[in-house]
Amino acid sequence: MKSLGNIRRSFAPWTDPAAKPFIAVKNVTKRFGDFTAVDDLSLNIYHREFFALLGASGCGKSTLLRMLAGFEQPTAGEIVLDGTDLAGTPPYKRPVNMMFQSYALFPHMTVEKNIAFGLRQDGMSKDEIGERVLQMLKMVKLEKFAARKPNQLSGGQRQRVALARSLAKRPKVLLLDEPLGALDKKLREETQFELMDLQQNLGLTFVVVTHDQEEAMTMADRIAVMSHGKVVQVATPAEIYEAPNSRFVADFIGDVNIFDGKVTASLGDKVEISVDESLTIRVTGAEPLPVGSAAGFAIRPEKLKVTRTPPANPGINAASGELWDIAYLGDMTVFHVKLKSGKVVKASSLNAQRSVEDPFVYDQEVWVTFAEDAGVVLKD
Numbered sequence: 001m002k003s004l005g006n007i008r009r010s011f012a013p014w015t016d017p018a019a020k021p022f023i024a025v026k027n028v029t030k031r032f033g034d035f036t037a038v039d040d041l042s043l044n045i046y047h048r049e050f051f052a053l054l055g056a057s058g059c060g061k062s063t064l065l066r067m068l069a070g071f072e073q074p075t076a077g078e079i080v081l082d083g084t085d086l087a088g089t090p091p092y093k094r095p096v097n098m099m100f101q102s103y104a105l106f107p108h109m110t111v112e113k114n115i116a117f118g119l120r121q122d123g124m125s126k127d128e129i130g131e132r133v134l135q136m137l138k139m140v141k142l143e144k145f146a147a148r149k150p151n152q153l154s155g156g157q158r159q160r161v162a163l164a165r166s167l168a169k170r171p172k173v174l175l176l177d178e179p180l181g182a183l184d185k186k187l188r189e190e191t192q193f194e195l196m197d198l199q200q201n202l203g204l205t206f207v208v209v210t211h212d213q214e215e216a217m218t219m220a221d222r223i224a225v226m227s228h229g230k231v232v233q234v235a236t237p238a239e240i241y242e243a244p245n246s247r248f249v250a251d252f253i254g255d256v257n258i259f260d261g262k263v264t265a266s267l268g269d270k271v272e273i274s275v276d277e278s279l280t281i282r283v284t285g286a287e288p289l290p291v292g293s294a295a296g297f298a299i300r301p302e303k304l305k306v307t308r309t310p311p312a313n314p315g316i317n318a319a320s321g322e323l324w325d326i327a328y329l330g331d332m333t334v335f336h337v338k339l340k341s342g343k344v345v346k347a348s349s350l351n352a353q354r355s356v357e358d359p360f361v362y363d364q365e366v367w368v369t370f371a372e373d374a375g376v377v378l379k380d
Helices: 062-071 111-121 126-139 155-168 184-202 213-219 236-241 249-252
Strands: 023-030 035-045 050-054 076-081 096-099 175-178 207-210 220-225 228-237 259-265 270-276 279-284 294-299 305-309 317-327 332-339 342-349 367-368 376-380
Touching: 023 062, 035 062, 035 076, 035 228, 050 062, 050 213, 062 076, 062 096, 062 175, 062 207, 096 155, 111 126, 111 155, 126 155, 155 184, 184 213, 207 213, 213 236, 220 236, 220 249, 228 236, 228 249, 249 259, 249 376, 259 279, 270 294, 305 332, 305 342, 332 367
Parallel strands: 050 207, 050 220, 096 175, 175 207
Antiparallel strands: 023 035, 023 076, 220 228, 259 270, 259 294, 270 279, 294 376, 305 367, 317 332, 317 367, 332 342
């Protein structure tokens, strides 16, 4: 089986035409006065999916999450959860719970009482509350901290308390608004995998809002990239990265080199794009394009190979230049190469060995080459 990137799990109901979405957002618009925060947006999320809304600040992702939670009502359109239209349903009656970026813990309550708060509001018996709280404490590994108050906990521990409180009522959907933003980098990375394991073990649907690309790529089964209140692309992390459907997505996700030129040949799944006199790009696996039309080509830094010697067919997927900058990052080395055309491209190479016999140096003349299937043609 061939796929774009490695697959974390075989879960993929969106590929089944018979599968029914668990959450259906249908032509939803949300306006605040003259400002349109969410613009005629439609989206399907499936049961047990870990789904990420990714975008820059102001793109509408948090507004959409708040509409799912019931804190905002759509100006137009509808949101259906497990077959039920949520229109007019207040937040406390929805089978969803929301975990805020600030965690919103009660400072005067212990960990145990924070987790139990929602259960008491629902009128659950004392014995049931005690049993449920103990389950939650075990789940987030905070049994020893039950009597502590939030100010006696680390940031990671407070995050776990907020998560336990959100899950205590056993919602059908957990909404997470920038849930790891307050954690340091190392703890954030550890917690991402903990959240993934927890979500799969509980069998719940998670919808997370984040502006952190790496966070979305790590945790989500699928990502919706948003811009100006609209969804630009919905796909798996590997598809978003390796096969962006637009210049915006290619440029927004990760590092990328983009070449612009004109189509000089298009036959079958092969397209040739003339960038300048010294570089023609040949791409396989592309859709046919009219000869003479403008097109872009996006390629990730790790797909570029930097060599000292020219390839067998210079000018086709190969360009010469000068090493402008070199950055050693431990796991990889990043090269900035200034091509003869004046364009600076970024290439990266994995440091698979501890020592290099003949390392590259500044101002060295080099060639940048890439395979025909290494990048993607951009039509806009």
